[in-house]
Amino acid sequence: MSNTNSQLVRMDRRTALKAAGAGFVALGFASTAHASPEAAAEALAKLSGGAAAATSDKITISLPEIAENGATVPVGITVDSPMTAASYVKQIHVFAEGNPSPETITFNLTPTGTADVNTRIRLSKTQNVLVAAVMNDGSVLTNKKEVKVTIGGCGG
Template sequence: MVRRLNRREALAAGAGAFAAGLGSATGPARALNDYAEQIAKFTGGRTPVEGRVKLELPELAENGNTVPLSVAVDAPSGEGAHVQEILVVAPANPNARVIRFRFSPLSVPEASTRIRLAATQDVIAVAKLSDGTFFSASRQIKVTIGGCGG
């Protein structure tokens, strides 16, 4: 027989869970994976320059299972260097790599999708241009309930 919580206990448990949620939401972004190596592999060891990449994520995701993500790169499409690829990594996910977008001179360097995030962290996007330069952006997102299926 499972004893039902009375109202006072239920409220206390709820407050506790809420506090725990806040704690994890404000805690530091933890790196649990090889995201730095994944970026290095993507750039061939070159350090990406911060800027030109616009990474959009909500500030807070209550459910880490479907988090809308948009990336765009401020680069001329058509003539000159165009964006070839954008790699998105999540330092606090079980696996660092999230997605790699591939572009062509026909496409506009902009894409959106929905991703899974395990915890609060700084998501990083790195763009590779056809002239061999790399640009990056990072954005912090607070995740209340992780979405990587434990």
């Protein structure tokens, strides 16, 4: 048999329990961290290049007023746009102000489609859902709606 220079690392029970406890504490802090309206506003500012986004009633958000389970909340978004080569919605972004990450989904559109999308999102708690529509000319339209969540879907 050959002699190797490998070393065994021995861990006693106390050291193992300390390491496991530190891991659980780290997981606990990670699951309770939430975005803020400021984080959503910052993400929105990146979309518009720092320019102020205009609140618009051209964006219709279909959400339940009360979501009994935040794990799967249906959302429908319609943007009133001609969807022609001269004027169309390029992207639709959905932000949830109280989720661990404010950006939930982005839809990329073309002038040959419609500005009408549907999906389901997770919401951790009662919060505003912010929708931003990026137009082909670079302008950004926004609208938001509050949803009351009774059971959180993001670990809440």
